[in-house]
Amino acid sequence: MSEPFQEIELTTARGTLTCRHYLRPGAQSGIVWLGGIGGFWDGPARDLYPRLCEDLVFYGLTSLRVRFRHATNLNESVADALSAMQFLREHGVHDMGLVGHSFGGAVAIQAGTFSPTLPKTIVTLAAQSQGAEGVGRLPEDCSLLLIHGKADEVLHFSNSEYIHALAHQPKRLLLYEHARHNLNEAATDIHRSVREWLIRHLAGRQDLAHRQAV
Numbered sequence: 039m040s041e042p043f044q045e046i047e048l049t050t051a052r053g054t055l056t057c058r059h060y061l062r063p064g065a066q067s068g069i070v071w072l073g074g075i076g077g078f079w080d081g082p083a084r085d086l087y088p089r090l091c092e093d094l095v096f097y098g099l100t101s102l103r104v105r106f107r108h109a110t111n112l113n114e115s116v117a118d119a120l121s122a123m124q125f126l127r128e129h130g131v132h133d134m135g136l137v138g139h140s141f142g143g144a145v146a147i148q149a150g151t152f153s154p155t156l157p158k159t160i161v162t163l164a165a166q167s168q169g170a171e172g173v174g175r176l177p178e179d180c181s182l183l184l185i186h187g188k189a190d191e192v193l194h195f196s197n198s199e200y201i202h203a204l205a206h207q208p209k210r211l212l213l214y215e216h217a218r219h220n221l222n223e224a225a226t227d228i229h230r231s232v233r234e235w236l237i238r239h240l241a242g243r244q245d246l247a248h249r250q251a252v
Contacts, residue, residue, distance in 0.1 A: 050121045139165075151176055210235075
């Protein structure tokens, strides 16, 4: 059985970036998925990333999962996220979301403040607050969903509370009582919440654009 994605390499001024592309032909909305400091393909909440990437194709959303070149360097990882966003933009994506776990949450927020593509939504999972202090500079219409476990043994849930306090509306903070850093304990609810959020804030925008064009 073939994989639901195409593994691609993006040539950038800083080096070669490896990504997994879940293509929805003609998609005008897309998502960049960013992992944690380990730099591997593993994602949180029991395979949240690959499962949602594959599922959301049926809602008109194309996805690009990023494997950081230097997964402990915030500036380099933000550059990777911006390169991934530019790739989607060159392939017809106008409305964009970013999803980041742990270190990747700070990367998503920084990339969102720097990108000329103006992301429409950002989702962070067990995010670190270091590097996310500029969340208030996200575009005015960029929504923010923060998810954190109250039993997180790596990054205390106060990191997400801090980011939430600095962010503008629309925003939402979800805390899970017994979930640890990988959020496996709340995986079922997190899958549903992230899926519904991305469909509402991205797929819904694409449907509206289509209706306006007809």
